[in-house]
Amino acid sequence: MSGAIVALSGWLETLAGDAEPWASYARYLPRIVDGLWLTLELIVVSGLIGLALAVPIALARVARAPALWMPAYGYIFFFRGTPLLVQIFLVYYGLSQFETLRAAGWLWDEVLSKPYWCAIIAFSLNTAAYTAELLRGAMLAVPRGEIEAAQSLGLTRADQLRRVILPRAFGIILPAYGNEVILMLKGSALASTITLLDLMGATRSVIARTYMSMEFFLLAGVLYLLIAALFIGLFRILERILNAHRHAPRRAAAPRP
Amino acid sequence: MKKLRTFSIALIVAGAAALALPAHAQKLRIATEGAYAPFNFVDASGKLQGFDVDIANALCEKMKVECEIVAQDWDGIIPGLQARRYDAIVASMSITAERERVVAFTKPYYSNVLAFIGAKDKPWATDASGQKKTLGAQRATIAGQYLEDKLGKTVNVKLYDTQDNAYLDLVAGRLDGMVSDKFPAYDWLQTEAGRNFEFKGADIDIDDKIAIAVRRQDKELRERLNAAIDAIVADGTYQAINARYFPFPIY
Numbered sequence: 137m138s139g140a141i142v143a144l145s146g147w148l149e150t151l152a153g154d155a156e157p158w159a160s161y162a163r164y165l166p167r168i169v170d171g172l173w174l175t176l177e178l179i180v181v182s183g184l185i186g187l188a189l190a191v192p193i194a195l196a197r198v199a200r201a202p203a204l205w206m207p208a209y210g211y212i213f214f215f216r217g218t219p220l221l222v223q224i225f226l227v228y229y230g231l232s233q234f235e236t237l238r239a240a241g242w243l244w245d246e247v248l249s250k251p252y253w254c255a256i257i258a259f260s261l262n263t264a265a266y267t268a269e270l271l272r273g274a275m276l277a278v279p280r281g282e283i284e285a286a287q288s289l290g291l292t293r294a295d296q297l298r299r300v301i302l303p304r305a306f307g308i309i310l311p312a313y314g315n316e317v318i319l320m321l322k323g324s325a326l327a328s329t330i331t332l333l334d335l336m337g338a339t340r341s342v343i344a345r346t347y348m349s350m351e352f353f354l355l356a357g358v359l360y361l362l363i364a365a366l367f368i369g370l371f372r373i374l375e376r377i378l379n380a381h382r383h384a385p386r387r388a389a390a391p392r393p
Numbered sequence: 394m395k396k397l398r399t400f401s402i403a404l405i406v407a408g409a410a411a412l413a414l415p416a417h418a419q420k421l422r423i424a425t426e427g428a429y430a431p432f433n434f435v436d437a438s439g440k441l442q443g444f445d446v447d448i449a450n451a452l453c454e455k456m457k458v459e460c461e462i463v464a465q466d467w468d469g470i471i472p473g474l475q476a477r478r479y480d481a482i483v484a485s486m487s488i489t490a491e492r493e494r495v496v497a498f499t500k501p502y503y504s505n506v507l508a509f510i511g512a513k514d515k516p517w518a519t520d521a522s523g524q525k526k527t528l529g530a531q532r533a534t535i536a537g538q539y540l541e542d543k544l545g546k547t548v549n550v551k552l553y554d555t556q557d558n559a560y561l562d563l564v565a566g567r568l569d570g571m572v573s574d575k576f577p578a579y580d581w582l583q584t585e586a587g588r589n590f591e592f593k594g595a596d597i598d599i600d601d602k603i604a605i606a607v608r609r610q611d612k613e614l615r616e617r618l619n620a621a622i623d624a625i626v627a628d629g630t631y632q633a634i635n636a637r638y639f640p641f642p643i644y
Contacts (some may be wrong), residue, residue: 229565232565232567249567329527343468345473347492
């Protein structure tokens with residue numbers, strides 16, 4: 137894969153000759169492509185972890201017992217109310233201040249000492265808070281009649297959640313969740329502040345050598361737009377499948393005989 | 394009608410005078426980074442301090458202009474100059490061919506060497522396990538480029554937004570070592586955080602001259618700064634500032 141990219145980069149460079157910024161675009165293509173992959177990886181991995189975390193948090197949030205909803209409320213309040221940059225720095229530079237943590241063996245050596253995992257942790261926790269809040273709203277918005285129907289069928293509370301409320305809630309949050317993923321895509325550029333060479337980090341390190349800030353930030357902007365377009369399309373397809381009942385085919389009714 | 398015309402002529406003359414005036418009486422705006430102790434840093438009261446700031450002030454005094462020194466992140470320091478947010482950069486900037494394509498440099502006001510830093514209790518030579526070492530440096534600096542160009546194949550390279558963040562990771566153990574400009578590192582090694590670290594191996598002389606950057610078209614400002622640098626070296630102001638920060642000459 138990367139060998140092919142390097143070859144492509146060399147070929148494009150000879151093609152571009154001395155014409156800037158194309159020659160520089162071609163020369164730094166491998167770095168930018170690596171950055172693009174890392175950005176995608178960060179969003180997909182932390183998006184999945186965040187979604188998995190959001191379900192129990194949302195359930196705790198709608199529970200009646202204070203021991204459940206209060207911590208969930210505090211969690212959501214903190215992560216929605218502080219800048220993502222602060223959260224990243226707290227995980228990356230903040231946690232590393234504790235001697236005991238640095239001596240914690242595996243947890244430090246394999247996870248917290250790696251900027252990649254610090255970014256994943258911060259992004260996952262952040263998106264989990266937003267998604268949990270979306271889910272909470274959606275669970276409360278499931279029509280009463282459907283819950284009553286489930287009750288009258290004798291479903292237990294757990295079965296109601298599993299078979300009725302959560303599937304309906306996921307359908308309801310889908311458009312808003314697509315939005316959250318786009319926001320996370322843009323937030324992921326902050327990973328570059330903790331030495332990760334994501335799309336933004338790669339762009340900045342290229343600009344540090346070429347001083348072509350206009351040209352390369354523009355390129356990065358276009359690439360972010362393309363990823364955003366990809367996710368928008370993906371969520372549109374998901375919406376078609378999961379919320380098919382809302383998208384009845386618009387065909388003229390066949391005339392009755 | 395006539396009155397109106399007289400008035401508008403007066404207004405135009407006044408406007409033209411106002412435009413012409415700044416050429417000499419204008420404030421000179423100088424950018425520095427503020428995160429590169431002891432050359433430029435923000436002190437406890439929030440003021441910019443350091444060798445660069447002292448030199449900038451001494452030069453302004455020699456040129457008899459009022460100066461305003463502003464802090465600017467390193468990444469955006471050259472674009473900010475081009476955008477006319479300030480007129481000169483006195484921020485320990487090395488003269489490089491790449492930078493010379495976009496800015497003009499004055500004569501050097503000190504020379505820089507690079508050095509490796511590592512923990513005192515760890516041997517520096519390549520370890521037996523054959524595991525790659527992780528070395529850090531600040532992004533968009535000579536040290537960062539040296540690390541990428543000369544050692545990029547043999548070590549893991551990590552680049553930081555600021556020198557301070559790289560020190561944090563060195564102390565945290567995420568880095569086995571750093572490549573840094575020697576003089577600011579000397580300053581850091583004297584601090585509480587840096588006391589377990591030391592210079593490793595030989596200095597790396599990279600013929601690195603530090604100068605003031607101005608816009609390429611501002612030839613007159615460049616000449617005035619050159620004359621002022623000569624003047625402060627000749628009258629001992631420079632040596633007095635040097636002694637405030639280092640026990641050895643750095644010119």
